[in-house]
Amino acid sequence: MKPVECPYEAEVLAAVLEARWPEHVDATLREHAASCALCAEVAAVAGAMSAALEPTRACAALPDANQVWWRAQLRARREAVEAAGRPITAIQLVAFACAVGLLGACFGATSTWFQAALKKVAANVASFDGTAFLTAMTTLFAEHGVLVLGLVAVIFLVPTAVYVALGRD
Amino acid sequence: MFRDTTFTDVSRADAMPDASAEFVMDEETFRGFYERNARGLWAYLARVTGDREQADDLLQETFYRFLRAAATYESESHRRNSLYRIATNLAHDARRRRQTRAPLIDAGADVENVSARDQAGATERGAELKQALGHLKPRERAMLWLAYAEGASHEEIASAMGMRVASLKPMLFRARHKLAELLGRKAEGRKA
Numbered sequence: 001m002k003p004v005e006c007p008y009e010a011e012v013l014a015a016v017l018e019a020r021w022p023e024h025v026d027a028t029l030r031e032h033a034a035s036c037a038l039c040a041e042v043a044a045v046a047g048a049m050s051a052a053l054e055p056t057r058a059c060a061a062l063p064d065a066n067q068v069w070w071r072a073q074l075r076a077r078r079e080a081v082e083a084a085g086r087p088i089t090a091i092q093l094v095a096f097a098c099a100v101g102l103l104g105a106c107f108g109a110t111s112t113w114f115q116a117a118l119k120k121v122a123a124n125v126a127s128f129d130g131t132a133f134l135t136a137m138t139t140l141f142a143e144h145g146v147l148v149l150g151l152v153a154v155i156f157l158v159p160t161a162v163y164v165a166l167g168r169d
Numbered sequence: 170m171f172r173d174t175t176f177t178d179v180s181r182a183d184a185m186p187d188a189s190a191e192f193v194m195d196e197e198t199f200r201g202f203y204e205r206n207a208r209g210l211w212a213y214l215a216r217v218t219g220d221r222e223q224a225d226d227l228l229q230e231t232f233y234r235f236l237r238a239a240a241t242y243e244s245e246s247h248r249r250n251s252l253y254r255i256a257t258n259l260a261h262d263a264r265r266r267r268q269t270r271a272p273l274i275d276a277g278a279d280v281e282n283v284s285a286r287d288q289a290g291a292t293e294r295g296a297e298l299k300q301a302l303g304h305l306k307p308r309e310r311a312m313l314w315l316a317y318a319e320g321a322s323h324e325e326i327a328s329a330m331g332m333r334v335a336s337l338k339p340m341l342f343r344a345r346h347k348l349a350e351l352l353g354r355k356a357e358g359r360k361a
Contacts, residue, residue, distance in 0.1 A: 004342040017320045041349040042317075048298045048352055049318040053212065055295065056318075059221065060211035063229070065203040069196055072233045076191060 006038040016046040192236040203232065206249060209319060210256055216302070216318075217260045217311045227263060231256040246325065253329035257311060264307055301351035309344035316341060 012033055015021040021043060022030055033039040108114055141148055194202065207228065214231075215224035234255050235248075242248040302310055312330060315321040321329070327337045 004339055013317070013320070016317075041345055044349050044352055045313065045345050046317040048294060048301075048348075049313065050320075052295055052298050053318040056212040056215060057208050059215065060208050061225070062207050062211060065200040065207075068203060068207075068229060068232055069199055071229065072192070072236050075233060076237065 003038065006036055006042075008032050008036065008039050009042050012039045012042045013046050016043055017050055021047065193238055193240060193242070194236070199236065202245075202248065206252060207232075210252060213253065213311070213314055213319070214256055214260060216314045217257070217307055218263060219303075223263060227256060227259050230259055234259070250325055250328040253315070253325075254331060257329055257331065260307070260311070297352060301348055304351055305344060305348060309340075309347070312337065312341050313344050313348060317345075 008029060011025075011029060012021065015025045015029070022033075033043055108118075192199070210231065211224055211228050214227045215221055218224055218227065231252060235252050238251065238255070240251060242251065305313070308330070312326055315326045315329060316323075323334050323337055323341070326341070327334045330337065332340075
């Protein structure tokens with residue numbers, strides 16, 4: 001198996017981060033890095049990245065610590081207010097749902113055409129022929145089997161593909 | 170977000186009790202912690218997201234979530250790891266949200282462009298690093314930045330990335346190898 005770590009890596013990295021690499025390190029370490037692919041990689045990558053550290057840090061226009069603290073406090077208070085208001089909202093929602101339900105029940109009990117429609121639906125459900133439905137479905141599948149399979153595959157595969165694509169780094 | 174705060178909010182909030190009682194540290198401790206870590210954290214977020222403005226927003230969000238986290242910290246490094254973990258997760262979420270809106274074309278471009286604009290003497294090596302980093306995955310950029318720019322240990326990186334050290338090592342090796350190859354190709358191109 002290809003090695004992924006060299007015992008001298010840490011030493012090389014420390015030398016690069018402390019700006020001692022390559023002039024101010026032991027000649028033996030330099031010679032080792034010249035012959036070790038892993039240490040050479042560490043020196044190259046750490047050299048490039050540590051050189052970019054200060055310019056990147058210098059780009060930061062940071063808000064003052066007091067400002068961050070004050071804003072955090074403000075936001076925490078606002079969230080506390082929202083959290084305190086949440087049970088009231090939930091109770092209001094339940095009350096509204098109850099009122100709508102009550103109105104619906106009153107309407108259902110008093111409206112003659114609604115009752116007639118309900119009876120019609122109930123009659124249709126009672127006369128539902130499962131065998132005929134099954135036969136119709138079998139015929140449909142026999143005639144358009146490929147299409148049905150394709151649709152099922154799309155229904156399952158598309159969300160999976162989207163999930164994999166978005167979840168990938 | 171913080172930017173939406175208005176004066177009405179301020180006066181309303183002033184009438185309420187001190188919310189900082191729920192924070193993981195007091196104001197004085199926070200100030201010191203912020204001074205020590207904010208700049209490095211911003212650089213990390215800017216490199217991982219590739220977007221300066223997003224790094225500004227995520228920095229404040231990270232510190233806010235850190236302050237509100239129901240956690241006890243044993244040491245400064247424990248706090249720092251936790252801060253970077255929050256930042257990593259937020260950057261990940263932000264990237265996912267951005268991916269659903271528009272694909273990320275060149276991660277790191279914004280940071281580097283700003284850097285190049287701000288610093289007239291931006292080196293060729295810096296530009297090469299920018300291009301090479303653009304070819305890496307955000308997670309690879311994150312671990313490489315922590316390891317080779319910030320000098321974080323494997324344990325610290327694993328903690329910030331939310332993974333086991335054993336899993337981190339081969340991933341870090343692969344990412345480093347990839348970046349070294351990309352940088353090597355750029356250097357060869359420059360010589361030729």
